[in-house]
Amino acid sequence: MSLSEFDRRVLEKVAQIPRGKVAAYGEVARAIGKKKAARAVGNALAKNPYPIIIPCHRVVKANLSLGEYSGGADKKKKLLEKEGVIFIGKTVRHEHVFKFYRS
DNA sequence: GAATTGACCAGCT
């Protein structure tokens, strides 16, 4: 069981998300150079080869709604709230959205 | 190797 280049990129970027912040699948995809690969990003995270170094729960949808999560969306919401992310209904405050650096 | 699916996104009506 090994990782693809694509997977590696995704993992690395997601691992960069600081505590208390969130990033959109599309933003991650953009950060790795494939802005249309949001779905593939989700799939890669769903496999989640290294749950320790990959805070998958910090990745949300582009519209700032929760998105899916292995184990339940409500769990994800609680985890994020624990990390200091403020939710407004089902959406995250835009203040907590993490922006990746562009080279 | 084609067709289907899945933790998505943007645009149009």
Add this chain to the structure above:
DNA sequence: AAGCTGGCCAATT
């Protein structure tokens, strides 16, 4: 404002 359509990427059947 809300719903539908097409598109794009990688993995699985």
